[in-house]
Amino acid sequence: MPSLLLLPGDGIGPEIMAATKRVIEYFNAKGAGFELTEGLVGGAGYDADGTPLPPATLEKAEAADAMLFGAVGGPKWDNLAYDLRPEAGLLGLRKHFELFANLRPAISYPALADSSSLKREVVEGLDIIIVRELTGGVYFGEPKTIEDIGNGQKRAIDTQIYDTYEIERIARAAFDLARARRRKVTSMEKRNVMKSGLLWREVVEATHKQGYEDVELQHMLADAGAMQLVRDPKQFDVVVTDNLFGDMLSDIAAQLTGSLGMLPSASLGAVDEKTGRRRALYEPVHGSAPDIAGQGIANPIAMIASFGMALKYSFGMLDEANALDDAIAGALADGLRTADIAAGAPSIDTEGMTDAIIAQLEKRS
Ligand SMILES: NC(=O)c1ccc[n+]([C@@H]2O[C@H](COP(=O)([O-])OP(=O)(O)OC[C@H]3O[C@@H](n4cnc5c(N)ncnc54)[C@H](O)[C@@H]3O)[C@@H](O)[C@H]2O)c1
Numbered sequence: 001m002p003s004l005l006l007l008p009g010d011g012i013g014p015e016i017m018a019a020t021k022r023v024i025e026y027f028n029a030k031g032a033g034f035e036l037t038e039g040l041v042g043g044a045g046y047d048a049d050g051t052p053l054p055p056a057t058l059e060k061a062e063a064a065d066a067m068l069f070g071a072v073g074g075p076k077w078d079n080l081a082y083d084l085r086p087e088a089g090l091l092g093l094r095k096h097f098e099l100f101a102n103l104r105p106a107i108s109y110p111a112l113a114d115s116s117s118l119k120r121e122v123v124e125g126l127d128i129i130i131v132r133e134l135t136g137g138v139y140f141g142e143p144k145t146i147e148d149i150g151n152g153q154k155r156a157i158d159t160q161i162y163d164t165y166e167i168e169r170i171a172r173a174a175f176d177l178a179r180a181r182r183r184k185v186t187s188m189e190k191r192n193v194m195k196s197g198l199l200w201r202e203v204v205e206a207t208h209k210q211g212y213e214d215v216e217l218q219h220m221l222a223d224a225g226a227m228q229l230v231r232d233p234k235q236f237d238v239v240v241t242d243n244l245f246g247d248m249l250s251d252i253a254a255q256l257t258g259s260l261g262m263l264p265s266a267s268l269g270a271v272d273e274k275t276g277r278r279r280a281l282y283e284p285v286h287g288s289a290p291d292i293a294g295q296g297i298a299n300p301i302a303m304i305a306s307f308g309m310a311l312k313y314s315f316g317m318l319d320e321a322n323a324l325d326d327a328i329a330g331a332l333a334d335g336l337r338t339a340d341i342a343a344g345a346p347s348i349d350t351e352g353m354t355d356a357i358i359a360q361l362e363k364r365s
């Protein structure tokens with residue numbers, strides 16, 4: 001039986017997870033057989049257990065085929081020590097399971113081309129994917145401290161570190177992905193300023209020469225890449241970049257599609273040679289949206305589409321994954337909108353959007 005650990009988290013996390021659970025139950029009613037367990041993470045984990053990643057959650061994660069993660073964080077926990085903050089729960093999961101390849105697709109649904117802050121012709125038909133390195137770089141490099149240096153002064157230190165193998169494996173992930181798409185990879189770094197950028201380019205270039213010549217490789221400085229993402233996003237197919245640049249570039253890509261509430265992601269580990277399994281966590285790109293939490297109005301599409309990515313990447317259920325994508329596109333084509341993509345026009349709530357997506361699935365079954 002395929003098993004999924006649901007980690008709702010904080011803020012709108014539980015609301016969009018409840019919506020996604022209904023979609024999973026729809027597939028179970030059709031015989032998919034997903035076994036579901038739930039765990040506490042983030043602020044919810046801290047409140048119950050004094051830690052954002054309780055040992056019981058980690059145990060459940062070890063046992064599950066894949067994890068679905070809602071969102072964590074919020075003002076209630078903002079003053080906690082760094083290691084106890086809700087976000088540390090998410091970073092801990094990524095690091096513990098070495099989920100180094102973070103796939104963040106940005107797809108503009110035809111019905112939403114006018115919801116973007118950019119002109120219709122710039123975003124219409126957009127289908128790109130950001131491949132963000134997720135377990136290295138400045139997020140995890142040591143030392144990472146704030147220290148007193150006397151005279152009332154402090155010094156904050158974050159350390160950017162990349163080893164060859166970390167760059168090579170994310171480059172391979174990007175090239176492999178591009179092969180199933182339009183065969184173009186753009187690598188973004190800042191080699192003009194950073195040593196890690198120099199090594200990044202060198203290793204991506206060398207990896208390309210190891211049998212990936214059928215894929216076009218382009219290099220771009222990350223600041224210029226950010227500009228190009230807004231100027232002409234359709235020039236890209238796969239963008240591969242480091243942890244911090246990938247965090248920022250994927251929020252830009254999200255907004256191209258109309259709302260952060262639209263963007264799913266998959267965080268994948270290496271394939272285990274013995275079991276053929278790969279560790280995976282699926283989550284929306286957006287956060288816990290404290291400004292709208294508790295109102296039942298969050299857009300559930302990024303979370304539901306993250307489950308769609310699990311169908312594809314963890315369970316090989318491509319027909320179901322396509323049916324779910326079509327159902328989301330169908331609900332949008334019918335003019336249904338949550339507030340974040342309604343541009344002031346009448347909107348429906350989280351439950352209404354979930355009803356519409358399930359009705360579309362029923363219609364297509
Ligand atoms: N993966 C995660 O769990 C994750 C990711 C990003 C931020 N965070 C955390 O979330 C908290 C809030 O961060 P933030 O406000 O910078 O980012 P955010 O993504 O939570 O919200 C940014 C804006 O987008 C809107 N938005 C986001 N998701 C939406 C959805 N599904 N439907 C409708 N509107 C949506 C919000 O209402 C808000 O106006 C912080 O504690 C941050 O650390 C968590």
Ligand SMILES: CC(C)[C@H](C(=O)O)[C@@H](O)C(=O)O
Nearest residue numbers: 073087088090091247285287
């Ligand atoms: C919540 C935070 C730790 C996280 C990140 O910075 O990676 C988020 O912004 C994301 O994009 O997944």
Ligand SMILES: [Mg+2]
Nearest residue numbers: 247248251285
């Ligand atoms: Mg982010």
